[in-house]
Amino acid sequence: MSLSSQSELESRKRAAAARAVDEVENGMVVGLGSGTTAAFALEALAVRVANGLRISGIPTSERTAALARQLNIPLTGFDAHRRIDLTIDGADEVERHTLDLIKGLGGALLREKIVAVASDRMIVAVDDSKLVDRLGTHARLPVEIASFGWQVTIDRLTGIGCSPRLRMIDERPFMTDGGNLIVDCAFDGTIDRRVFDALLASVIGVVESGLFIGLASKVMVGRADGAEVIER
Numbered sequence: 001m002s003l004s005s006q007s008e009l010e011s012r013k014r015a016a017a018a019r020a021v022d023e024v025e026n027g028m029v030v031g032l033g034s035g036t037t038a039a040f041a042l043e044a045l046a047v048r049v050a051n052g053l054r055i056s057g058i059p060t061s062e063r064t065a066a067l068a069r070q071l072n073i074p075l076t077g078f079d080a081h082r083r084i085d086l087t088i089d090g091a092d093e094v095e096r097h098t099l100d101l102i103k104g105l106g107g108a109l110l111r112e113k114i115v116a117v118a119s120d121r122m123i124v125a126v127d128d129s130k131l132v133d134r135l136g137t138h139a140r141l142p143v144e145i146a147s148f149g150w151q152v153t154i155d156r157l158t159g160i161g162c163s164p165r166l167r168m169i170d171e172r173p174f175m176t177d178g179g180n181l182i183v184d185c186a187f188d189g190t191i192d193r194r195v196f197d198a199l200l201a202s203v204i205g206v207v208e209s210g211l212f213i214g215l216a217s218k219v220m221v222g223r224a225d226g227a228e229v230i231e232r
């Protein structure tokens with residue numbers, strides 16, 4: 001990617017993230033997503049916190065927690081709060097007519113999903129390349145699996161038609177914050193995704209999938225000329 005298209009993409013992500021952060025109000029518990037777009041949201045949130053906004057955040061990854069601390073965004077956890085008012089997160093694909101998502105390219109899908117389901121509202125911030133007519137257009141489906149016995153879990157995933165690929169980084173298996181592994185599965189967006197998700201969950205060794213069905217309430221799509229808001 002050329003430098004100019006990289007900075008163009010960055011400005012689309014920033015536009016979406018800034019629009020999402022506009023929705024944060026005083027006193028909220030905010031779920032803090034992971035990934036580059038969520039990091040831009042953290043930067044925008046930090047500016048508002050520095051100007052007096054009182055919120056506390058629940059981070060979805062160690063990386064996000066570290067960035068939030070660096071930016072002086074107060075953090076909290078589920079020990080203090082069982083519900084989250086609003087979560088802002090990115091996504092790898094957003095299906096336009098359903099707002100269903102594929103997430104997990106950054107490897108934080110388990111914590112992201114725990115935070116999303118505990119949230120009254122989930123706002124997703126993406127650049128316009130992530131918007132698709134059907135899930136599975138560009139992205140494979142990340143599935144988090146236990147590291148113990150991963151070989152048999154992968155065999156079982158193959159058995160249900162996933163064609164799983166173990167995610168590697170620097171020639172080693174990628175490890176999540178929770179010490180699990182990720183496999184990236186082929187995903188056919190035309191099948192019944194709730195049934196498929198239940199089938200994935202039935203495989204012993206599968207921890208969670210990156211299918212986020214019915215969780216996003218609003219999507220901010222960053223474009224060259226600003227952010228488009230798509231609501232459920």
Ligand code: A5P
Nearest residue numbers: 035036037090104106107108
């Ligand atoms: C992290 O696990 C993912 O779910 C991210 O939300 C996703 O990969 C989007 O990241 P970017 O904003 O960096 O594209």
